[in-house]
Amino acid sequence: MTGHVATGLSAFPLTPLSDDRVDESAYAAIIERLVRAGVDSIGALGSTGSYAYFDREERRRVAEATVRHAAGVPVIVGISALRTFHAQALAHDAQAAGASAVMLAPMSYQPLTDDDVMGLYTDVAGELSVPLVVYDNPGTTRFGFTPELYLRLAELPQVASIKIPPPPAEPTAAREHLARLRSAVPERVGLGVSGDPSAAAALLAGCDSWYSVLAGTVPGPALAIARAALSGRAEEALAESAGLAPLWELFSAHGSLRVVAAVAEILGLAAENCLPRPVLGLTGADRTVVETVVTALSLGK
Amino acid sequence: MTGHVATGLSAFPLTPLSDDRVDESAYAAIIERLVRAGVDSIGALGSTGSYAYFDREERRRVAEATVRHAAGVPVIVGISALRTFHAQALAHDAQAAGASAVMLAPMSYQPLTDDDVMGLYTDVAGELSVPLVVYDNPGTTRFGFTPELYLRLAELPQVASIKIPPPPAEPTAAREHLARLRSAVPERVGLGVSGDPSAAAALLAGCDSWYSVLAGTVPGPALAIARAALSGRAEEALAESAGLAPLWELFSAHGSLRVVAAVAEILGLAAENCLPRPVLGLTGADRTVVETVVTALSLGK
Numbered sequence: 001m002t003g004h005v006a007t008g009l010s011a012f013p014l015t016p017l018s019d020d021r022v023d024e025s026a027y028a029a030i031i032e033r034l035v036r037a038g039v040d041s042i043g044a045l046g047s048t049g050s051y052a053y054f055d056r057e058e059r060r061r062v063a064e065a066t067v068r069h070a071a072g073v074p075v076i077v078g079i080s081a082l083r084t085f086h087a088q089a090l091a092h093d094a095q096a097a098g099a100s101a102v103m104l105a106p107m108s109y110q111p112l113t114d115d116d117v118m119g120l121y122t123d124v125a126g127e128l129s130v131p132l133v134v135y136d137n138p139g140t141t142r143f144g145f146t147p148e149l150y151l152r153l154a155e156l157p158q159v160a161s162i163k164i165p166p167p168p169a170e171p172t173a174a175r176e177h178l179a180r181l182r183s184a185v186p187e188r189v190g191l192g193v194s195g196d197p198s199a200a201a202a203l204l205a206g207c208d209s210w211y212s213v214l215a216g217t218v219p220g221p222a223l224a225i226a227r228a229a230l231s232g233r234a235e236e237a238l239a240e241s242a243g244l245a246p247l248w249e250l251f252s253a254h255g256s257l258r259v260v261a262a263v264a265e266i267l268g269l270a271a272e273n274c275l276p277r278p279v280l281g282l283t284g285a286d287r288t289v290v291e292t293v294v295t296a297l298s299l300g301k
Numbered sequence: 302m303t304g305h306v307a308t309g310l311s312a313f314p315l316t317p318l319s320d321d322r323v324d325e326s327a328y329a330a331i332i333e334r335l336v337r338a339g340v341d342s343i344g345a346l347g348s349t350g351s352y353a354y355f356d357r358e359e360r361r362r363v364a365e366a367t368v369r370h371a372a373g374v375p376v377i378v379g380i381s382a383l384r385t386f387h388a389q390a391l392a393h394d395a396q397a398a399g400a401s402a403v404m405l406a407p408m409s410y411q412p413l414t415d416d417d418v419m420g421l422y423t424d425v426a427g428e429l430s431v432p433l434v435v436y437d438n439p440g441t442t443r444f445g446f447t448p449e450l451y452l453r454l455a456e457l458p459q460v461a462s463i464k465i466p467p468p469p470a471e472p473t474a475a476r477e478h479l480a481r482l483r484s485a486v487p488e489r490v491g492l493g494v495s496g497d498p499s500a501a502a503a504l505l506a507g508c509d510s511w512y513s514v515l516a517g518t519v520p521g522p523a524l525a526i527a528r529a530a531l532s533g534r535a536e537e538a539l540a541e542s543a544g545l546a547p548l549w550e551l552f553s554a555h556g557s558l559r560v561v562a563a564v565a566e567i568l569g570l571a572a573e574n575c576l577p578r579p580v581l582g583l584t585g586a587d588r589t590v591v592e593t594v595v596t597a598l599s600l601g602k
Binding site: 052054055084107111112116119142255279 | 556
């Protein structure tokens with residue numbers, strides 16, 4: 001496995017907007033907060049960072065700002081795009097900005113075949129001097145990876161980690177799921193979990209890293225889970241995660257992005273309406289429930 | 302209904318690439334071919350025109366080229382984008398290029414709510430001086446419209462037509478489906494069918510227009526179907542459509558885009574590998590089957 005970008009807790013911050021444009025000062029403050037909290041790496045311009053909505057220039061500026069404020073904490077930059085040569089250009093920009101690794105999802109408009117996706121990763125990997133994280137997120141890309149495709153991709157020497165969709169949250173089922181994936185890809189390729197509600201079980205079941213939405217906005221509780229799980233303190237990790245159940249229910253109801261955006265607005269980390277239009281924030285009763293959960297779980301501490 | 306852009310046969314051409322860049326001379330020849338064939342309008346930069354893969358400058362050039370070569374045939378320009386203000390900018394460019402109408406799909410990365418989509422259309426409609434076609438294409442956007450949302454959107458005075466997904470191909474079922482939609486939206490809003498295999502039945506069942514993939518590459522057979530159906534010659538329209546069954550089967554197997562791209566390459570209308578990477582063209586046995594169908598149906602005539 002290729003070192004620190006593929007292990008531990010990787011925090012995926014929002015890219016907050018103000019008046020529908022990137023709020024660079026709010027973003028800088030969020031990155032500095034993650035560094036102070038002690039996350040292991042920062043994942044800029046993931047789905048939570050709304051990469052899909054920004055143009056090349058906006059993404060270049062966000063990548064540069066992340067590295068500038070990360071104070072040496074490794075930065076993974078999302079380079080996904082619908083078109084191969086745009087992803088290659090974003091890879092170039094991310095490397096020039098000082099990214100420690102890049103992350104690529106098979107973003108799609110026309111449904112993609114396995115050969116399309118293998119071609120995309122091969123073409124982009126050929127441009128890279130830093131490790132590549134394969135980003136498997138069927139909820140936004142609509143592309144379903146098979147274990148066979150994981151294996152083909154793992155043959156690319158740049159591939160350092162695969163960000164997998166949530167395994168079952170139940171510990172035994174998670175262990176069986178991870179064992180199957182682990183046997184499908186070479187040992188040097190890390191497996192990182194996304195889907196925060198499953199993360200405790202997934203880390204205990206053998207994931208090397210947690211690519212976390214929650215940690216990008218509220219790193220404390222995520223670090224408590226990650227440190228316990230990666231030290232083998234299973235009961236503690238699962239209890240910490242279970243304590244966040246009201247938050248996981250909101251993630252399930254509204255998608256994690258809209259929930260952490262509301263949390264960030266409530267905590268004063270982002271201006272109101274911090275998501276890119278047409279994606280609207282939670283309002284009315286939905287917003288009130290988030291406020292209640294933020295208070296009940298002391299997320300502002 | 303707002304005149305000619307929402308009636309008859311609208312042909313949606315490929316935007317062919319050569320060496321992964323827009324092939325402007327091949328595109329011009331395709332547009333001129335559609336004009337000679339006598340289509341009622343041209344839909345530039347639809348899904349078949351690969352709009353999602355191009356940047357603003359590429360799209361501006363394609364919109365301008367379409368109007369320049371359309372010789373007065375009305376041009377509908379696709380302005381869909383993930384971000385609202387990008388769609389607004391594309392609307393501005395399309396109008397400046399001389400588009401007779403624009404077409405907007407709720408392209409998504411994060412799954413969108415009805416309120417998100419209503420906000421998108423309201424914000425974009427506010428920028429328009431030409432009619433707007435609502436583009437309902439769940440296969441690529443993953444957004445499912447309800448009849449209730451159609452009705453909300455139809456209240457925007459700019460909305461001239463809704464491009465609906467394929468109704469059932471069976472004539473009675475198609476008639477019932479169209480009657481339900483027709484009763485849901487005001488009479489002034491046209492209903493246009495996409496999904497070429499269902500088009501004959503849909504036009505006979507009361508659709509005002511056919512937004513056609515096939516017509517963008519092979520206009521002759523599509524015009525035969527459309528003219529018969531819109532003149533009420535039901536048997537003739539259905540027989541013409543049934544005669545294309547081998548082509549409809551290929552659309553179902555590979556998606557219409559990859560099939561018409563192969564047809565265009567076989568007919569010499571586009572260079573080899575005319576789709577934007579990572580979307581690969583059909584090769585090997587799949588390509589051979591398309592060649593056989595092109596010959597059997599005399600699509601090159």
